[in-house]
Amino acid sequence: MNVGVAHSEVNPNTRVMNSRGIWLAYVISVGVLHIVLLSIPFFSIPVVWTLTNVIHNLVMYLLLHTVKGTPFETPDQGKDRLLTHWEQIDYGTQCTSSRKFLSISPVVLYLLTSFYTKYDPAHFVVNTASLLSVLLPKLPQFHGVRVFGINKY
Numbered sequence: 528m529n530v531g532v533a534h535s536e537v538n539p540n541t542r543v544m545n546s547r548g549i550w551l552a553y554v555i556s557v558g559v560l561h562i563v564l565l566s567i568p569f570f571s572i573p574v575v576w577t578l579t580n581v582i583h584n585l586v587m588y589l590l591l592h593t594v595k596g597t598p599f600e601t602p603d604q605g606k607d608r609l610l611t612h613w614e615q616i617d618y619g620t621q622c623t624s625s626r627k628f629l630s631i632s633p634v635v636l637y638l639l640t641s642f643y644t645k646y647d648p649a650h651f652v653v654n655t656a657s658l659l660s661v662l663l664p665k666l667p668q669f670h671g672v673r674v675f676g677i678n679k680y
Contacts, residue, residue, distance in 0.1 A: 541618050544625035557583055557636065573644040580640040580654050584633055584661040591629070592664045614670060621667045633661050 543549065561579045564570060570578070591613040607615055617623040637658045644650035663669065 541615050544616055544629065550628055553632070557632075573647060573650055576640040576643045577650045577653055580636050581657045583636060584657040587629075587633065588661050588664070592661075610671075613665065619670065621670070626665070630662065630665050633658055 557579070560582060561575065564575045564578050564582075565572075567575075592611050595611050596608045597615075610619075613629075616625055616629075637654055640654050641651060644654070
């Protein structure tokens with residue numbers, strides 16, 4: 528029994544992506560970011576798409592792959608203290624619908640960005656590097672792995 532806790536989960540980070548409307552809120556927030564960038568008059572359409580892609584991937588990398596632990600006190604006795612949010616989603620189970628959604632959405636955004644930048648080489652390199660930086664940590668082979676000891680503690 529979790530006394531004084533408003534939720535029934537030991538760690539609510541594990542189920543946040545399964546909440547009602549979270550995927551819709553995610554898509555809407557990316558759309559709002561894109562519209563805000565489009566409203567800046569001196570940015571061209573290819574630059575706006577590239578900025579949308581890079582900002583999205585940077586924020587998702589920071590939120591999913593660098594922030595560790597939980598933002599609230601949990602009764603798990605610090606077990607999840609050394610895990611990133613990505614490693615906590617669905618209790619670490621691979622290939623769940625939440626993980627698939629979070630893996631496919633940057634790819635869809637990358638394809639849209641590549642199309643609207645007309646496959647310009649400079650934009651293509653930036654967008655590909657951005658995509659790889661957010662997709663590689665999501666691979667099951669990197670679950671719990673800290674490359675070069677970065678983000679170990």
